[in-house]
Amino acid sequence: MTNKERMLHMVLDDQKLQELYGYNKSEYEDLYTAMNSDNVVVAAVARIIKNLDGSTDESDQKKVYMTVFNYINENYIL
Amino acid sequence: MIILKIEIENFRSYYKRNVFELSNGLNLIIGSNGDGKTTFYEALEWLFRTDGTHKMDTKYISKKRIEELFADESDDVRVAMTYEHKGKTKMLEKMFHFTKSFDGEVSTSNYSFNLIENNGVERIVKDGIRFDYDLPSEIRKYTMFKGESDLDVFQNSNALKMLVETFSDVKDFEAYFAFMEYATKKADQARDNAQKLDKKNTDRIKQLNRTIEFETGTLSDIEREIKNKENEAVNFDSLLKSIEQSKEASKLLIAVNRRIETLSQKRSQMQARIDENYTINLLDDMWILMGFADIAEEYSSKVSEVDKKRRKLEQNYLFTAGQEKAIKKMQTDFVPLPVHIPGQKVMQEMLDEEVCKICGRPAKKHSEAWEFMLHRLEEYQESLKVPEDEEIAPYYMNNYIVELQKRDTTLNDNLSEITKLRHKIQEAIAFNNRMHDEVKKIDANLNVEFEQKKRILAQTDGLTEEQLLANYENISNWVDQKNKAENRIDFLKRQRAQHRAALDEAQDALSKLAEGTSAAIFAKTALIIRQISEAFKSAKETNKKRLLHAIEDESNEFLEKLNSNDFKGTIRILEKANGQGEAVLMNNDNTRIFTPNTALRTTYLMSVLFAIGKLSSEKDKTEFPLLFDAPTSSFTDAKESEFFNVISKLKKQVVIVTKSFLKESNGEAVLDKVKIDEVNGSVFRIEKKKPFDDKKLGTIQTIISKIK
Numbered sequence: 001m002t003n004k005e006r007m008l009h010m011v012l013d014d015q016k017l018q019e020l021y022g023y024n025k026s027e028y029e030d031l032y033t034a035m036n037s038d039n040v041v042v043a044a045v046a047r048i049i050k051n052l053d054g055s056t057d058e059s060d061q062k063k064v065y066m067t068v069f070n071y072i073n074e075n076y077i078l
Numbered sequence: 079m080i081i082l083k084i085e086i087e088n089f090r091s092y093y094k095r096n097v098f099e100l101s102n103g104l105n106l107i108i109g110s111n112g113d114g115k116t117t118f119y120e121a122l123e124w125l126f127r128t129d130g131t132h133k134m135d136t137k138y139i140s141k142k143r144i145e146e147l148f149a150d151e152s153d154d155v156r157v158a159m160t161y162e163h164k165g166k167t168k169m170l171e172k173m174f175h176f177t178k179s180f181d182g183e184v185s186t187s188n189y190s191f192n193l194i195e196n197n198g199v200e201r202i203v204k205d206g207i208r209f210d211y212d213l214p215s216e217i218r219k220y221t222m223f224k225g226e227s228d229l230d231v232f233q234n235s236n237a238l239k240m241l242v243e244t245f246s247d248v249k250d251f252e253a254y255f256a257f258m259e260y261a262t263k264k265a266d267q268a269r270d271n272a273q274k275l276d277k278k279n280t281d282r283i284k285q286l287n288r289t290i291e292f293e294t295g296t297l298s299d300i301e302r303e304i305k306n307k308e309n310e311a312v313n314f315d316s317l318l319k320s321i322e323q324s325k326e327a328s329k330l331l332i333a334v335n336r337r338i339e340t341l342s343q344k345r346s347q348m349q350a351r352i353d354e355n356y357t358i359n360l361l362d363d364m365w366i367l368m369g370f371a372d373i374a375e376e377y378s379s380k381v382s383e384v385d386k387k388r389r390k391l392e393q394n395y396l397f398t399a400g401q402e403k404a405i406k407k408m409q410t411d412f413v414p415l416p417v418h419i420p421g422q423k424v425m426q427e428m429l430d431e432e433v434c435k436i437c438g439r440p441a442k443k444h445s446e447a448w449e450f451m452l453h454r455l456e457e458y459q460e461s462l463k464v465p466e467d468e469e470i471a472p473y474y475m476n477n478y479i480v481e482l483q484k485r486d487t488t489l490n491d492n493l494s495e496i497t498k499l500r501h502k503i504q505e506a507i508a509f510n511n512r513m514h515d516e517v518k519k520i521d522a523n524l525n526v527e528f529e530q531k532k533r534i535l536a537q538t539d540g541l542t543e544e545q546l547l548a549n550y551e552n553i554s555n556w557v558d559q560k561n562k563a564e565n566r567i568d569f570l571k572r573q574r575a576q577h578r579a580a581l582d583e584a585q586d587a588l589s590k591l592a593e594g595t596s597a598a599i600f601a602k603t604a605l606i607i608r609q610i611s612e613a614f615k616s617a618k619e620t621n622k623k624r625l626l627h628a629i630e631d632e633s634n635e636f637l638e639k640l641n642s643n644d645f646k647g648t649i650r651i652l653e654k655a656n657g658q659g660e661a662v663l664m665n666n667d668n669t670r671i672f673t674p675n676t677a678l679r680t681t682y683l684m685s686v687l688f689a690i691g692k693l694s695s696e697k698d699k700t701e702f703p704l705l706f707d708a709p710t711s712s713f714t715d716a717k718e719s720e721f722f723n724v725i726s727k728l729k730k731q732v733v734i735v736t737k738s739f740l741k742e743s744n745g746e747a748v749l750d751k752v753k754i755d756e757v758n759g760s761v762f763r764i765e766k767k768k769p770f771d772d773k774k775l776g777t778i779q780t781i782i783s784k785i786k
Contacts, residue, residue: 003249006247007248007250007251007617010617011613012613014613014616016609016612016613040606041610048254048257048258048261048610052253052254052257054249054253056252056256058260061256061257061260065257065264065265069265069268069603069607072602072603072606072607073600076599076603
């Protein structure tokens with residue numbers, strides 16, 4: 001298991017997030033599955049972890065933010 | 079990673095080439111003081127240094143080798159380690175060349191630091207800094223320990239952070255944490271911009287945004303203050319912990335000092351009451367006369383007798399002298415009347431009758447004849463008088479007897495006092511002796527207190543008396559400050575919860591307000607990003623806690639093994655408010671054991687090290703050796719054997735440089751074979767080659783013999 005996958009599991013383990021967005025964390029073993037999830041929050045978390053890649057560079061942060069923001073904006077059904 | 083061989087060549091006391099063939103497990107390198115134990119450890123420290131510092135230094139060169147070289151001759155200092163790592167055998171080698179000049183100066187050159195791999199076909203030489211890939215520098219700091227005091231890895235303020243970064247399940251949380259803060263802020267801005275278009279709810283949105291802004295600002299202030307107060311509490315706590323051990327000593331010292339002060343005052347008072355000016359008393363207070371009463375009486379009677387005699391003699395003298403004088407006067411100054419003038423009476427008769435009965439002629443009163451007779455009578459009468467102003471020579475030219483008599487009078491006046499003197503003197507001396515006895519008793523008590531003071535100061539880890547007293551004065555102040563900070567933290571945390579709730583409420587209200595408008599999705603997105611951010615935050619904490627729990631669990635397992643027949647407590651790894659870590663020992667009632675004995679401290683800190691070592695092994699799927707220089711100085715013999723036995727069963731390569739297992743025999747340190755036989759593992763004996771000149775470093779050479 002990679003560092004990113006371990007991080008994914010740990011973030012998805014958040015009780016409040018699970019309750020609010022009703023996902024089953026055990027379904028997401030790897031980043032690929034999480035990124036392709038129908039659950040927007042799971043997919044958003046996976047995108048953050050994958051795309052940021054541990055960078056602290058502001059331009060990377062900006063790119064990742066735009067990707068995630070647009071993704072949620074476009075895919076979340078109110 | 080397993081160390082197979084260590085070669086030390088011309089490195090300080092290691093003259094020419096010396097080889098340690100190590101085994102996987104416990105390796106003991108035993109030597110007495112000055113035999114080269116620390117040099118062995120320092121040679122490895124030098125070899126492992128990959129930061130490019132401390133490359134060449136003449137202090138590393140064997141003095142014996144230098145002295146042996148002729149002018150213009152040269153040799154190498156070399157330390158090499160052959161090790162096996164992930165199936166490959168490699169050699170890390172650091173060396174430099176040294177040359178002795180004609181004037182005896184030594185110069186260094188040709189430094190090299192290489193990692194040499196042999197792949198079976200060829201020998202590949204790489205830069206030594208690539209050793210960092212095999213034994214990363216962050217792990218290396220948890221593999222080498224010098225002395226018992228060096229064992230606490232958390233002494234380094236960054237240790238916990240480093241451990242989390244190196245060994246926790248998930249890395250780089252910091253970067254994601256920073257990103258989530260950025261994304262949350264941006265998403266909130268996007269939501270605010272979108273909601274500006276919603277004219278219907280403009281006022282409400284403005285109001286909610288003001289609330290959010292206010293609550294966010296307040297929360298930020300509260301967070302900052304909490305952090306400050308937590309730091310304050312930690313600082314005061316650390317200060318209190320730092321003096322915890324000396325608290326009792328401080329109390330005792332203050333009590334002892336008070337007793338010393340009281341006793342010293344008493345002593346001064348006693349001393350002041352002692353009057354031993356006996357010489358002055360002898361004369362001023364006539365003490366000298368004590369025991370002279372009989373003599374004084376004899377003196378008195380003698381003086382009285384002499385005085386009586388004196389007075390008689392003097393009286394007789396004066397009487398006789400008076401008589402003689404009157405006669406003499408008469409003989410010398412008397413105006414003789416004519417023989418026919420019978421005497422004064424006749425003369426007076428003639429004057430009264432105004433007739434001269436000698437010549438038969440009348441002599442009228444106031445006549446010349448009468449006046450003549452009167453004159454003669456007056457002359458006669460005058461001559462009879464003895465002149466009063468004429469002194470008689472004293473009988474005694476000096477007044478000695480008078481003086482003696484005066485003394486006698488004084489003495490008699492004081493005789494009763496003199497008879498009392500003996501009692502008075504006895505009383506004064508007895509009083510002084512009593513005072514002396516009291517002073518002696520006080521001195522004895524003072525000595526006891528001074529001894530106690532010495533004992534207290536000798537057992538307080540080098541703290542001075544001033545520091546101990548200052549500590550005591552500070553304790554109540556620090557406890558007060560710490561309590562204040564903690565109370566404030568509790569209050570702030572309650573405030574924080576209230577403000578967070580208010581913030582969540584305002585944000586929810588804002589999201590709901592956006593429902594049914596074009597800003598709805600922006601509000602929802604901002605909310606989701608905020609919630610993801612919170613999930614990252616708690617994941618980061620969980621990640622850290624898991625690591626700390628893992629270290630705790632592993633440490634306690636090692637502690638159980640290392641301290642099986644002794645009290646051990648439970649190891650806890652705590653995170654202080656300032657982010658620093660701390661490995662502590664707890665009692666079963668969850669109270670902290672502040673002062674474990676040195677052996678227990680060593681074993682619990684070593685357990686933490688073994689736990690970290692195990693974590694590092696799991697992380698890299700490989701074991702790392704641990705190297706200790708004299709880690710068991712405080713252990714008893716029994717504890718030491720037990721400790722080494724446990725270590726030898728840990729399935730871990732441990733190299734320990736120690737002076738244990740040596741015993742005294744005929745004034746020399748020799749190996750304790752019985753104890754060595756009890757230990758599983760390789761044992762090396764290092765010692766100074768004999769003979770050597772204890773004043774000449776150039777004769778010192780470490781020799782190695784493999785015992786088992």
